[in-house]
Amino acid sequence: MMDNIIKKLRAARKTKGLTQSALGAKMGLPQSHISQIEAGKIDIRLSSFLEMARLLDLETMLVPRSLAPAVRSMLSGDGEEASRPAWQPDNEEKLS
Amino acid sequence: MMDNIIKKLRAARKTKGLTQSALGAKMGLPQSHISQIEAGKIDIRLSSFLEMARLLDLETMLVPRSLAPAVRSMLSGDGEEASRPAWQPDNEEKLS
DNA sequence: CATTCTTATATGTTACCACATATATTGAAT
DNA sequence: ATTCAATATATGTGGTAACATATAAGAATG
Numbered sequence: 001m002m003d004n005i006i007k008k009l010r011a012a013r014k015t016k017g018l019t020q021s022a023l024g025a026k027m028g029l030p031q032s033h034i035s036q037i038e039a040g041k042i043d044i045r046l047s048s049f050l051e052m053a054r055l056l057d058l059e060t061m062l063v064p065r066s067l068a069p070a071v072r073s074m075l076s077g078d079g080e081e082a083s084r085p086a087w088q089p090d091n092e093e094k095l096s
Numbered sequence: 097m098m099d100n101i102i103k104k105l106r107a108a109r110k111t112k113g114l115t116q117s118a119l120g121a122k123m124g125l126p127q128s129h130i131s132q133i134e135a136g137k138i139d140i141r142l143s144s145f146l147e148m149a150r151l152l153d154l155e156t157m158l159v160p161r162s163l164a165p166a167v168r169s170m171l172s173g174d175g176e177e178a179s180r181p182a183w184q185p186d187n188e189e190k191l192s
Numbered sequence: 193c194a195t196t197c198t199t200a201t202a203t204g205t206t207a208c209c210a211c212a213t214a215t216a217t218t219g220a221a222t
Numbered sequence: 223a224t225t226c227a228a229t230a231t232a233t234g235t236g237g238t239a240a241c242a243t244a245t246a247a248g249a250a251t252g
Binding site: 057 | 139
């Protein structure tokens with residue numbers, strides 16, 4: 001479904017530490033509109049989607065279905081390499 | 097820009113040997129509308145785009161910009177089956 | 193040529209996104 | 223509890239995609 005891909009936009013925004021207002025400012029849109037979009041309440045135009053993705057440093061790509069799993073596995077290691085250690089000594093207790 | 101990705105839809109349709117009418121039938125849309133879309137004359141809704149891609153066996157994916165080149169190179173060999181070597185002697189770019 | 197297949201334009205109606213603006217709700221922090 | 227930040231809802235207008243239908247232009251085929 002489509003709100004799946006929309007949810008990725010929201011996740012990307014949060015990852016970048018942007019608020020809806022901040023993103024809205026970049027796009028020249030009011031925060032309220034960003035909210036509607038992310039909530040999947042409206043069916044935005046393709047150009048709006050592409051611009052929003054671009055502003056979040058995401059590229060929209062069309063992948064042949066047969067290759068999608070391979071691409072997905074490539075993407076599964078989050079965002080980029082320079083961020084978090086590949087693992088962490090699992091420390092079961094008390095993390096909040 | 098955006099008509100770039102639209103052009104890929106047209107290319108995919110042709111690759112699959114579908115006419116605008118045939119694709120339109122699958123989507124429940126008139127051929128005239130498909131023509132407008134492919135010509136980049138209208139700015140379609142995201143759901144329409146996603147469905148069109150899906151009917152052409154294409155998956156719409158959001159790829160972090162930093163990983164886009166790697167994904168692109170993965171896709172550069174004509175979108176066919178899984179019978180390609182996973183790997184090829186470092187032939188860096190050369191993209192479409 | 194004529195005929196068929198494919199694609200491009202044209203016109204009109206309806207539905208709804210884009211946008212503005214305002215307010216409400218949630219949530220965190222002090 | 224009272225701010226203040228972030229997000230969610232609400233209302234209204236204008237523009238345009240979605241859709242139907244019709245026709246014209248191109249491109250092949252016989």
